Amino acid sequence: MELLFEGIREAFRLLIHADPEVVRITLLSLKISGCATFISLIIGIGAGMLIALVEFPGKRLLISIINTGMGLPPVVVGLFVTIFIWRNGPLGFLGILYTPTAMIAAQAIIATPIVAGITIAAIQHLPEELRLQILALGATRTQMVWMLMKESRLPLLAAVMAGFGGVISEIGASIMVGGNIMGYTRVLTTATVMETSRGNFDVAIALGVILLLLSFSVNFILTTIQQYDKK
Amino acid sequence: MNRKNIFLCALLALALVIALHAGVRAAGKDIILATTTSTQDSGLLDILVPLFQKKTGYFVKTIAVGSGQAMAMGERGEADVLLVHSPESELKFMQGGHGVNRRIVMHNDFIIVGPKSDGANIRGMKSTAESFRKIASSSSLFLSRGDNSGTHAKEIKIWQKAGIAPERERWYQQTGLGMGQTLNVAAEKGGYTIADRGTYLALKKNIPLDVMVEGDVSLRNIYHVIEINPAKHAGINSAGARAFARFIISREAQSIIRDFGVAKYGAPLFYPDAGMKE
Structure with a gap:
């Protein structure tokens, strides 16, 4: 118990003194997971809208696959991405193994099905008549898609939060494709594991607390936006 | 609508620039x-x-x-x-x-560490193989790295020297983790394990394990x-x-x-x- 308080005290000490290493690790976490979430939003919302609005054979199967992908184990993603991008792999010429770029790619793969799955559920949840009504009022196709997105903005923001929350807290893929290199690919989760195995439990707890604070701040901002126009 | 599109494109471009920038480094x-x-x-x-x-x-x-x-x-x-x-x-x-x-x-050297209570009674022994035999005969918990690391290879060699195949024994558990984490597990469970001295010294302040066997030539790392x-x-x-x-x-x-x-x-x-x- 004492250790816990010590760790929390250490967290605030590191934050108040703006320890350069901790600041760097925190910013890198934010940058990598932010980029990954952004990429997953473009692909996930795009694909989700398409799948939800277009009828085609095998649609149910595809949605089942995406829903399964929402629980994709990060370590499996990490393994496959590693095999693809290592020097002798099919994408080895890119030379991106053990770089932040590889971490962004792996995290984007983890977050995309989450965003797509929630998007599909959100759009399908809207009443069918709404689409017909919008089209009947003379809207173009793009305008209709835009209005449907606006109509389901609450669940779509939830998709952003779920995607971001999923990748900022994951470790399996980050450590495999990033390698936990000091000052380069070391993020909050991988640093926490390393400090634990070094026996620096107070620093490990401190990094954990910072991760929670970061996650909370981002979600608080998103929730505020989400709830703002509800009133 | 149009402005929003431009805004989205700008954001995407920005994300790409950041992503690429992060990965670019002089080749070689x-x-x-x-x-x-x-x-x-x-x-x-x-x-x-x-x-x-x-x-x-x-x-x-x-x-x-x-x-x-x-x-x-x-x-x-x-x-x-x-x-x-x-x-x-x-x-x-x-x-x-x-x-x-x-x-x-x-x-540096490997050391065999264990709980203060020392149920297998091996403290201060000189022969590593002998101490492993005593751990086996008293069925005391032993934590193995189990990860093909150098430490794990050394441990396997000592078991072979002792003439014991511990893999299927109930008192023998493999963590599959690194040295630091395996020491933490051994400390929590009150088991024996073999560690490199460097990692043990670095963690010593937090783990209640004592050095039991050290100094044997076979323990050189x-x-x-x-x-x-x-x-x-x-x-x-x-x-x-x-x-x-x-x-x-x-x-x-x-x-x-x-x-x-x-x-x-x-x-x-x-x-x-x-x-x-x-």
Whole structure:
């Protein structure tokens, strides 16, 4: 118990003194997971809208696959991405193994099905008549898609939060494709594991607390936006 | 609508720029160093690597895994230089032509640690094989790394010497984790384990385990640096590997190794060996 308080005290000490290493690790976490979430939003919302609005054979199967992908184990993603991008792999010429770029790619793969799955559920949840009504009022196709997105903005923001929350807290893929290199690919989760195995439990707890604070701040901002126009 | 589109495109472009920027580095300046968890967990590389980078301009990607995995990476050409401590597998690795210029860097020693209560009654024993036999005969809990690391290889060798096959015994558990974490598990469960002295000293303040057996010749833990053979695979940064190997056996690095940890733990964690005969 004492250790816990010590760790929390250490967290605030590191934050108040703006320890350069901790600041760097925190910013890198934010940058990598932010980029990954952004990429997953473009692909996930795009694909989700398409799948939800277009009828085609095998649609149910595809949605089942995406829903399964929402629980994709990060370590499996990490393994496959590693095999693809290592020097002798099919994408080895890119030379991106053990770089932040590889971490962004792996995290984007983890977050995309989450965003797509929630998007599909959100759009399908809207009443069918709404689409017909919008089209009947003379809207173009793009305008209709835009209005449907606006109509389901609450669940779509939830998709952003779920995607971001999923990748900022994951470790399996980050450590495999990033390698936990000091000052380069070391993020909050991988640093926490390393400090634990070094026996620096107070620093490990401190990094954990910072991760929670970061996650909370981002979600608080998103929730505020989400709830703002509800009133 | 239009403005929003432009805004979205700008955001996407920005994200791409950041993503690419993060990955771009001068080619040929990156070295992948595959090494053991003990060199990272003890903090030694946090001092040596930045110094090397500053002196040479290379960028070292340190990947801390077990010695077994490090050599597997070397065999596939996924690393440029290794710093490992599993002499028998290293010799096999060299015979396979995967590495060049295998050179001794430093040593410390393995120790057998256990709970203060010492249920197997092995404290102070001199023979490692004998102490393992007593752990087995008293069915005391033993935690194995189980990860093909150098430490795991050493442990297997001692069991063989003791004439015991512990894999299926109930008192024998494999963690599959690094050295630091395995020590933590042993401390929590009150079990015995074998560790390198460096990691043990680094964790000592938090774990209630005592040194039980030490000093046996068979407990010597020797680290070698190996450059990966560039003839075997394309894309090996052999110049960088050579520079790193030369650096770590240089007088400067060796004196850092000698002094490392003395102020903090009262004893050195590693002893420099460069140029010595084995």
